[in-house]
Amino acid sequence: xxxRIQEHPILEFPRTKEITIVFExxxxxxxxxxxxxxxxxxxxxxxxxxxxxxxxPRGLFxxxxxxxxxxxxxxxxxxxxxxxxxxxxxxxVERQRDKGMMP
Amino acid sequence: xxxxxxxxxxxxxxxxxxxxxxxESGAQVLLxxxxxxxxxxxVKQTHKFFGWADRGAGTRGFxxxxxxxxQVNAHPNIKTLLGYEVIGGYPDQTYLxxxxxxxxxxxxxxxxxxxxxAERMILFENNDLPGVMGxxxxxxxxxxxxxxxxxxxxxVGSGNVGVILAYQLLQAGAHVDAVIxxxxxxxxxxxVHAAKVQxxxxxxxxxxxxxxxxxxxxxxxxxTAEVGENMEPVAGTEMxxxxxxxxxxxxxxxxxxxxxxxxxxxxYIPELxxxxxxxxxxxxxxxxxxYVAGDAGGIEEATTAxxxxxxxxxxxxxxxxxxxDENRIQEYLRALSSFRESSLSKKVLExxxxxxxxxxx
Ligand SMILES: Cc1cc2nc3c(=O)[nH]c(=O)nc-3n(C[C@H](O)[C@H](O)[C@H](O)COP(=O)(O)OP(=O)(O)OC[C@H]3O[C@@H](n4cnc5c(N)ncnc54)[C@H](O)[C@@H]3O)c2cc1C
Ligand code: FES
Numbered sequence: 001x002x003x004r005i006q007e008h009p010i011l012e013f014p015r016t017k018e019i020t021i022v023f024e025x026x027x028x029x030x031x032x033x034x035x036x037x038x039x040x041x042x043x044x045x046x047x048x049x050x051x052x053x054x055x056x057p058r059g060l061f062x063x064x065x066x067x068x069x070x071x072x073x074x075x076x077x078x079x080x081x082x083x084x085x086x087x088x089x090x091x092x093v094e095r096q097r098d099k100g101m102m103p
Numbered sequence: 104x105x106x107x108x109x110x111x112x113x114x115x116x117x118x119x120x121x122x123x124x125x126x127e128s129g130a131q132v133l134l135x136x137x138x139x140x141x142x143x144x145x146v147k148q149t150h151k152f153f154g155w156a157d158r159g160a161g162t163r164g165f166x167x168x169x170x171x172x173x174q175v176n177a178h179p180n181i182k183t184l185l186g187y188e189v190i191g192g193y194p195d196q197t198y199l200x201x202x203x204x205x206x207x208x209x210x211x212x213x214x215x216x217x218x219x220x221a222e223r224m225i226l227f228e229n230n231d232l233p234g235v236m237g238x239x240x241x242x243x244x245x246x247x248x249x250x251x252x253x254x255x256x257x258x259v260g261s262g263n264v265g266v267i268l269a270y271q272l273l274q275a276g277a278h279v280d281a282v283i284x285x286x287x288x289x290x291x292x293x294x295v296h297a298a299k300v301q302x303x304x305x306x307x308x309x310x311x312x313x314x315x316x317x318x319x320x321x322x323x324x325x326x327t328a329e330v331g332e333n334m335e336p337v338a339g340t341e342m343x344x345x346x347x348x349x350x351x352x353x354x355x356x357x358x359x360x361x362x363x364x365x366x367x368x369x370x371y372i373p374e375l376x377x378x379x380x381x382x383x384x385x386x387x388x389x390x391x392x393x394y395v396a397g398d399a400g401g402i403e404e405a406t407t408a409x410x411x412x413x414x415x416x417x418x419x420x421x422x423x424x425x426x427x428d429e430n431r432i433q434e435y436l437r438a439l440s441s442f443r444e445s446s447l448s449k450k451v452l453e454x455x456x457x458x459x460x461x462x463x464x
Binding site: 003004005006007008009010011013033034035037038041042046047048051056057058059060061062063064065066067080083084085086 | 137138139149163165188203221222231232233234235236237239240243244245246248249250251252253274275276320321358
């Protein structure tokens with residue numbers, strides 16, 4: 001089942017242009033205007049990173065850039081908040097599994 | 104470096120109104136918000152707002168945001184900087200705002216901080232598992248990006264936010280397993296929404312807490328139990344909920360980082376949501392160049408945030424020497440106190456009294 005809302009009594013979600021992002025080597029369809037997190041979640045991907053010491057899976061928590069639960073490696077840059085980073089064509093996205101090193 | 108008379112941080116109802124009144128008084132205003140869109144909490148709300156009609160009650164939240172944003176964008180004295188988060192404030196009235204790509208330095212004679220609030224977390228087993236989210240996060244995904252993060256939802260907290268979230272989820276076509284609350288009665292004031300949600304078949308389970316969530320990579324099940332008089336879970340009352348999202352609507356706390364950076368004294372006032380910057384009715388904090396309005400100064404609602412913003416904007420402009428009609432300030436103050444006369448504001452008023460009292464002690 002698609003996680004994108006198809007019909008809504010009050011809101012409209014005009015379908016924007018589809019673009020491709022590359023998540024862990026896999027091509028995924030995202031929509032222009034998505035954040036990395038909304039695009040991944042729309043594709044059924046809930047685990048965004050591993051916690052630093054216990055390596056427990058972590059997902060979205062606040063969605064507005066307050067909590068750091070969604071840090072990912074985006075276009076090679078670690079510690080990037082997926083929930084406030086807009087997608088762009090060809091963007092590479094990886095789960096972060098450690099503290100992250102500067103490229 | 105951007106130079107401005109007044110910088111307003113946060114573009115919710117408080118910030119937009121502060122920007123408007125300061126600009127109408129003749130000040131040059133820079134309005135900064137970390138989100139790409141003006142409106143704050145309002146952009147995520149599909150319901151008709153409660154509150155005072157003069158301040159938009161009866162209008163759906165996101166439309167209210169649009170109306171205010173149109174006024175802001177039309178005002179020649181207001182510049183907006185969207186997608187930039189203010190991450191630093193320094194003693195010489197300079198600030199640093201950063202976006203995903205770059206950063207700018209801002210020099211502002213006065214700053215009105217209207218950063219709103221962050222959601223609270225509670226303790227239970229595996230509360231870090233993906234699928235456990237703030238209620239606001241679910242709203243953002245669903246109402247802003249049109250994405251539902253799951254199929255079946257358990258909502259923890261029956262205050263306004265929890266109940267409205269349940270209603271919005273039903274609108275979006277999701278299944279809401281239940282709304283639970285530890286308290287013996289409904290949390291919020293919006294019983295109209297609560298009644299609607301119940302009519303639509305969502306159980307409201309009171310005196311119940313969440314013990315834990317289980318699943319390998321994300322939530323597959325949540326376990327809740329009744330609580331006794333001492334708020335401890337009662338054995339044998341467990342319920343297993345087949346849900347993939349647990350949304351926490353357990354309260355908000357003001358975002359106070361910037362105040363602390365700017366040497367503003369903060370006080371712990373539970374009635375206002377936790378640590379709040381000390382402030383008077385005009386929005387003055389203990390730093391003469393820093394003002395506050397809206398939820399950042401204490402969790403309340405959109406009407407009071409708007410009025411507080413209008414006041415702080417006028418006061419900041421006046422203290423920079425712009426001509427401001429004193430009657431306008433008094434009028435907003437009267438509106439604020441008459442709005443707060445309702446019993447729903449009792450707690451907030453107690454909190455405000457305590458905050459002001461503390462400071463004299
Ligand atoms: C589900 C829900 C339903 C509600 N229903 C009602 C209702 O019916 N009636 C009512 O009156 N009220 C309602 N409210 C409450 C109301 O939305 C808030 O009280 C009001 O939005 C507070 O306004 P504000 O301007 O203080 O903060 P917000 O609206 O939270 O805006 C704060 C803004 O600051 C920005 N920001 C934060 N930090 C920074 C930074 N460092 N740099 C740049 N920008 C920053 C944020 O991005 C945000 O845009 C509801 C709230 C919720 C969550
Ligand atoms: S989910 Fe909280 S910072 Fe992204």
